[in-house]
Amino acid sequence: MGAGGTAAVEIIRGHLRHLLIGTSPLDVEQRWDQMYSSGLLYGRRGLFPMALSAVDNALWDIAGKYAERPITEMIGGWPRERLAIYQTGGNIPEALARGVRNFKIGTPVGPHTPPDEQNRVVERVLAARDTIGPDANLMIDCVSRNGTADWAVGYAQQLRPANLYFMEELLSPDDVFGYAELVRRIGGGGPGWTRVACGEHEYTEHGFDVLVRNQAAEILQPDITWCGGLTAGKRIRDLVEGAGLELIPHRGGSVWGLPIALTARTCTMAESFPAQSPILDAMSPPSDNGDYVAPTTPGFGSTLTEEMVLDARLPGTF
Known part of the structure; x- marks a missing residue:
């Protein structure tokens, strides 16, 4: 969904999530513009866009499942x-x-x-x-x-x-x-x-x-x-x-x-x-x-179990 390892997790926890709380996850491109602009001074390339990718892809998946439409x-x-x-x-x-x-x-x-x-x-x-x-x-x-x-x-x-x-x-x-x-x-x-x-x-x-x-x-x-x-x-x-x-x-x-x-x-x-x-x-x-x-199920068409996520998690992330 994203990349950057534990450093990207810290960007999401310490920076991006504060821009999302209280907003609609369905306005995906507006959320992207806000998040990208907020990191311009330190993250136009590399780690910050990788962390942003994870959040953006998650929002698209939410929007697709809410609309019951594939991406x-x-x-x-x-x-x-x-x-x-x-x-x-x-x-x-x-x-x-x-x-x-x-x-x-x-x-x-x-x-x-x-x-x-x-x-x-x-x-x-x-x-x-x-x-x-x-x-x-x-x-x-x-x-x-x-x-x-x-x-x-x-x-x-x-x-x-x-x-x-x-x-x-x-x-x-x-x-x-x-x-x-x-x-x-x-x-x-x-x-x-x-x-x-x-x-x-x-x-x-x-x-x-x-x-x-x-x-x-x-x-x-x-x-x-x-x-x-x-x-x-x-x-x-x-x-x-x-x-x-x-x-x-x-x-x-x-x-x-x-x-x-x-x-x-x-x-x-x-x-x-x-x-x-x-x-x-x-x-x-x-x-x-x-x-x-082409997947026909809503969102990205993938369903992950909690067991899969826990097995793939990075040490110390959650």
């Missing part, structure tokens, strides 16, 4: 009933058997990775392409390893035979101009043999506006539990669509991310991770033959 019916956009899954990690043959046709592999390499190790990673990606065949989509994630544009171009050249749909987080999230250079050198702004993706570690529509204005990505990847919540996600969706760019949310296959993915006209797939715990499994939307299916 996808409440946030505008271009709603669909199904959206293709892309799986990050996990067992590729097993996913293929379930109908999944889009895959992403983590490749945590960078300029300081020994060449032999980087070559082994390249071989692993090429082997994955052989496994899934030429018609499935394959992507990689470098996990923001502080690469340089020159290194990233060389790495992209090594992986060119894999025919990657996108390459994610090749650089630091703060290197906006470096990403713009990559769009020109390896993406659709240049040779066009792949797409440059980033935004997982960006916050609110203001941060994404910087990426869009600088043509620093072709695929934007907000995380709805980090970027400021569903309210921020809606505004980012509209911004990205207006710029004619693709929106593929990070963890778009969670109950929090899927409403944005399903209602974004330029979203082509939603990210799935292998289930890691009962609470994460409970927060996974229904799927069928390689697609996510």
Whole structure:
């Protein structure tokens, strides 16, 4: 729902809750504007938007359940009933058997990775392409390893035979101009043999506006539990669509991310991770033959038991 650990809990307890007491939880976007404005001087990015995400998503869930409507019916956009899954990690043959046709592999390499190790990673990606065949989509994630544009171009050249749909987080999230250079050198702004993706570690529509204005990505990847919540996600969706760019949310296959993915006209797939715990499994939307299916139950469509919450709680939080 949110992120930031015990520090985010303290922001909610010591700051945000005092702005909510005595107000209507149904005026979600008004509450968001008030909370965001109250943290501008210390929290435009990072921890504060993560805490804000938790509160905002909870308010949307309340509003949906009060209205007895699923979130996808409440946030505008271009709603669909199904959206293709892309799986990050996990067992590729097993996913293929379930109908999944889009895959992403983590490749945590960078300029300081020994060449032999980087070559082994390249071989692993090429082997994955052989496994899934030429018609499935394959992507990689470098996990923001502080690469340089020159290194990233060389790495992209090594992986060119894999025919990657996108390459994610090749650089630091703060290197906006470096990403713009990559769009020109390896993406659709240049040779066009792949797409440059980033935004997982960006916050609110203001941060994404910087990426869009600088043509620093072709695929934007907000995380709805980090970027400021569903309210921020809606505004980012509209911004990205207006710029004619693709929106593929990070963890778009969670109950929090899927409403944005399903209602974004330029979203082509939603990210799935292998289930890691009962609470994460409970927060996974229904799927069928390689697609996510839009939830039809009110709110985000997820019901957590007290036992799940207690098992997943952080020490000392409640």
